Amino acid sequence: MSTNSEVWVWAEQRNGKLMDVSLQTLGKALELSQDINGRVAAVLIGDDAGALAEELVSYGAEKVYLVADAQLKNYQSNAYTRIISELIEQYQPEMMLFGANIIGMDLAPAVAARVRTGLTAHCSDLKMETIDGKSQLVATIPGFSGGMIVKISWDEKRPCMATLSSGAAEKPEPDQSRQGEIITVDYQATEEDLKIQTMEMVEKQPAATPVEGAAIVVSGGKGIKSEDDVKLIQELADVLGAAVGGTRPARDAQWVVEDNLIGSSGKTVSPKLFISIGASGAAHYSCGFQKAKYVIAIDKDPQAPIFEVCDLGIQADLNEIVPALIEALKTT
Amino acid sequence: MALKIAVCIKQISDPEYFSQITLDPVTGSIQRDKVPAILNPLDENALEEGLRIKEKYEGSKLTVVTMGPPPAREVLDWGLALGADEAVFLSDRAFAGADTLATAYTLAEYMGKMGNPDIIICGNMTEDGATGQVAPQLAELLNIPHVTSVSEVEFIDEATIVAKQNIEYGGYLKVQVQLPALIAVVKEINEVRDVTAEGLMDAFDKDFTTLGAAELEADPDLIGNAGSPTKVVGTFKQEIDRQKEILSGSVQELAQKVREKLSEANIL
Ligand SMILES: Cc1cc2nc3c(=O)[nH]c(=O)nc-3n(C[C@H](O)[C@H](O)[C@H](O)COP(=O)(O)OP(=O)(O)OC[C@H]3O[C@@H](n4cnc5c(N)ncnc54)[C@H](O)[C@@H]3O)c2cc1C
Ligand SMILES: Cc1cc2nc3c(=O)[nH]c(=O)nc-3n(C[C@H](O)[C@H](O)[C@H](O)COP(=O)(O)OP(=O)(O)OC[C@H]3O[C@@H](n4cnc5c(N)ncnc54)[C@H](O)[C@@H]3O)c2cc1C
Numbered sequence: 041m042s043t044n045s046e047v048w049v050w051a052e053q054r055n056g057k058l059m060d061v062s063l064q065t066l067g068k069a070l071e072l073s074q075d076i077n078g079r080v081a082a083v084l085i086g087d088d089a090g091a092l093a094e095e096l097v098s099y100g101a102e103k104v105y106l107v108a109d110a111q112l113k114n115y116q117s118n119a120y121t122r123i124i125s126e127l128i129e130q131y132q133p134e135m136m137l138f139g140a141n142i143i144g145m146d147l148a149p150a151v152a153a154r155v156r157t158g159l160t161a162h163c164s165d166l167k168m169e170t171i172d173g174k175s176q177l178v179a180t181i182p183g184f185s186g187g188m189i190v191k192i193s194w195d196e197k198r199p200c201m202a203t204l205s206s207g208a209a210e211k212p213e214p215d216q217s218r219q220g221e222i223i224t225v226d227y228q229a230t231e232e233d234l235k236i237q238t239m240e241m242v243e244k245q246p247a248a249t250p251v252e253g254a255a256i257v258v259s260g261g262k263g264i265k266s267e268d269d270v271k272l273i274q275e276l277a278d279v280l281g282a283a284v285g286g287t288r289p290a291r292d293a294q295w296v297v298e299d300n301l302i303g304s305s306g307k308t309v310s311p312k313l314f315i316s317i318g319a320s321g322a323a324h325y326s327c328g329f330q331k332a333k334y335v336i337a338i339d340k341d342p343q344a345p346i347f348e349v350c351d352l353g354i355q356a357d358l359n360e361i362v363p364a365l366i367e368a369l370k371t372t
Numbered sequence: 373m374a375l376k377i378a379v380c381i382k383q384i385s386d387p388e389y390f391s392q393i394t395l396d397p398v399t400g401s402i403q404r405d406k407v408p409a410i411l412n413p414l415d416e417n418a419l420e421e422g423l424r425i426k427e428k429y430e431g432s433k434l435t436v437v438t439m440g441p442p443p444a445r446e447v448l449d450w451g452l453a454l455g456a457d458e459a460v461f462l463s464d465r466a467f468a469g470a471d472t473l474a475t476a477y478t479l480a481e482y483m484g485k486m487g488n489p490d491i492i493i494c495g496n497m498t499e500d501g502a503t504g505q506v507a508p509q510l511a512e513l514l515n516i517p518h519v520t521s522v523s524e525v526e527f528i529d530e531a532t533i534v535a536k537q538n539i540e541y542g543g544y545l546k547v548q549v550q551l552p553a554l555i556a557v558v559k560e561i562n563e564v565r566d567v568t569a570e571g572l573m574d575a576f577d578k579d580f581t582t583l584g585a586a587e588l589e590a591d592p593d594l595i596g597n598a599g600s601p602t603k604v605v606g607t608f609k610q611e612i613d614r615q616k617e618i619l620s621g622s623v624q625e626l627a628q629k630v631r632e633k634l635s636e637a638n639i640l
Contacts, residue, residue, distance in 0.1 A: 114545070115545065117517060117518065117519070117547070118517055121512070141539075141540060142520070142521050142537075142538070142539045142540060143539065145504050145505075145520065146508060146518075146519070146520045146521070146537075147508075148505075149472065149503075149504075149505040149506075149507075149508035149509045149512070150508045150509065150511070150512045150518065152473065152505075152509065153473060153476060153508070153509035153512035153513055154512055156473070156601075157601055158471065158473065158600070158601030158602035158603075159472065159473070159505060159602070160602055161472075161502070161503035161504065161505055162502075162503075171605060178605060182610070183502075183607070184385075184387075184390040184393055184500065185387055185390050185499075187390050187391055187393060187609070187610055188393065188395075188402070188607055188608065188609060188610060189607070189608045189609075189610055190604060190606075190607050191604070191605045191606040191607070191608070192602050192603065192604055192605065193602070193603050193605045194601060194602060194603070195600075195601045195602075195603060197601045235516075235517045235549065235550040235553075236517035236518075236519070236547060236548070236549045236550070236553070237547065237548050237549075238545050238546070238547050239534070239546045239547065239548050240545065240546040241539075241543070241544075241545050241546075242543050242544050242545075243539070243541075243543045244540075244541045244542045244543040245541060246541045247541070247542075256639075299540070299541055312639055313634070313639045323390065323391055323610070324387075324390075326612070327610065330610070330612050333639075334634075334637050334639055335614060336630065336633075342618070342620070347616065347618050348612075348614075348616065349612045349614055350614055350615075350616065351614050351615040351616070351617065352615070352617050352619070352629075352630065352633055353616065353617065353618035353619065354618075354619055354620075354626050354630065355618060355619065355620040356620065356623055356626060360623045361623045361626060361627065364623040364624055364626070364627035365627045365630060367627065368624075368627035368628055368630065368631045369627075369630075369631060369634075369640070
């Protein structure tokens with residue numbers, strides 16, 4: 041199949057707001073389109089989404105395929121799958137990327153199956169690499185709870201499709217002076233579309249500052265043993281303006297909110313500073329912060345594996361070192 | 373109202389042992405023969421939900437289905453012991469090396485040609501491949517609707533369900549779906565039951581069917597490695613390159629040291 045060298049991004053909107061992960065994915069698409077000398081296009085589906093199309097242009101989309109209809113306000117699985125698949129068949133993009141959040145992961149596989157092409161799941165990176173003398177798209181995927189990295193490429197079918205994890209790419213800087221083409225596409229519901237209908241969508245706000253996107257993350261493990269310890273960790277986080285994450289045992293004990301679990305079952309973060317406190321450093325956990333710029337680990341056990349995956353290790357009891365750190369960092 | 377229910381289950385490498393997975397130094401392929409296998413945890417919830425639907429609607433029949441190598445039949449025996457009526461084992465060398473599309477195609481060949489279920493229940497994601505792609509792709513290839521991340525299902529009538537689809541931060545979608553349809557469930561949908569001695573005994577008398585590519589009349593170009601549009605081009609052990617400067621001593625000194633390091637690294 042010959043393609044038109046477009047790199048597409050599904051720009052998800054919820055309640056008239058573009059999702060952050062979609063904008064990050066657009067950032068990745070801009071990078072890839074430069075590598076293949078192509079163009080970036082966004083596919084935007086919603087009700088009254090014209091203003092969002094302009095916003096996508098300001099973020100760097102050179103084209104926006106806009107499908108607007110009152111029935112498409114919320115995610116509609118069959119309708120969205122059909123719309124995107126038909127656009128792909130008509131315009132034949134080279135690549136199509138989705139943010140790997142829950143709705144993206146519901147939609148992307150269905151589209152890939154309908155157009156019969158390969159899809160790679162929650163990639164931590166996507167790059168053009170030379171394999172067998174040919175430049176090819178390669179996805180990096182953390183496997184087996186982060187202990188392994190699997191690299192996956194595509195056969196000759198197009199588009200190459202992928203879902204990109206939240207935090208895996210940076211959101212581009214918006215620039216209002218950018219120009220782009222907005223292509224409006226008509227929508228007519230079919231009987232097929234109506235076999236599945238979203239009746240209601242309830243969005244909730246995060247219960248605590250989200251760890252994804254935070255510049256500094258303080259993360260606690262099972263070494264936290266009391267409410268007082270929790271307060272101590274929070275105090276350190278407040279001094280640093282950090283978000284608070286934690287390990288699975290810390291989550292199970294409800295010391296950190298479910299949404300801020302760090303690791304293979306939770307979030308992957310890439311802050312400039314990650315401070316791990318009282319967590320032993322299991323691979324399931326450590327894979328969650330391997331993209332952090334600088335890692336400080338605090339644990340009382342000198343043998344703890346966390347000291348193998350940190351830049352600065354502090355062997356100390358958290359009840360002693362954390363208050364001292366709060367004092368020392370307060371004055372900066 | 374009697375329903376035909378199919379539950380897709382998969383045998384996976386036990387995640388407790390993932391740190392023991394190694395790479396063959398010569399071929400670079402993943403070695404996991406020494407790693408024990410278990411039933412994918414969310415597939416227990418899928419099976420539990422299927423059993424609850426079956427128990428609610430008299431005359432319903434529940435089939436457990438897996439595609440996998442010979443040892444994977446164990447998970448089907450387990451499913452029968454828990455209360456499934458019959459097991460279907462899709463096993464053939466030609467199915468090996470399948471990516472999610474080829475896996476979904478193989479499952480769809482069985483479902484479409486022989487199973488014809490009213491409802492298919494999957495886990496939302498496995499803990500080894502962990503793509504979460506098989507369920508929506510299976511539904512798509514059967515041309516039926518699907519809902520992933522399902523934490524509640526309610527039957528409105530014999531042809532309609534309403535599913536609660538969990539989204540980020542505790543939000544959700546209420547989705548109305550016409551049967552036949554597929555749902556992929558998350559852990560909070562139910563508490564799974566334990567197998568009983570009686571269940572184990574009964575399992576011996578239940579139908580167990582093994583089907584290969586020929587019996588399914590599957591297109592050889594669409595199964596296994598040949599039918600997989602994604603190709604693994606390399607596998608690496610995760611390497612984390614860090615400075616690993618480990619300090620101990622008086623906490624005041626340590627705290628000052630942290631402060632110095634952070635300003636040196638231009639973080640504060
Ligand atoms: C580290 C790693 C990364 C991978 N990345 C990709 C990728 O990016 N793209 C890709 O196409 N393939 C990928 N694969 C291959 C993929 O894992 C296999 O195709 C696998 O057979 C099915 O995918 P899954 O385990 O991810 O299932 P999921 O999609 O996570 O499974 C969801 C549900 O589908 C059902 N199900 C899944 N497999 C079966 C089965 N064999 N029999 C019965 N029911 C089943 C179960 O109900 C299960 O709970 C990857 C494999 C590994 C090990
Ligand atoms: C499939 C699977 C997925 C998983 N996914 C995740 C995941 O996403 N995220 C995750 O975190 N885990 C996950 N786990 C669990 C993971 O394997 C570990 O069990 C977990 O990370 C351990 O948590 P911990 O470090 O808090 O506890 P522990 O391993 O018990 O470590 C506690 C540490 O605290 C130290 N300590 C105790 N008291 C003090 C003190 N007073 N001062 C200083 N240090 C102290 C101890 O020395 C020890 O090193 C997963 C496991 C599996 C099997």
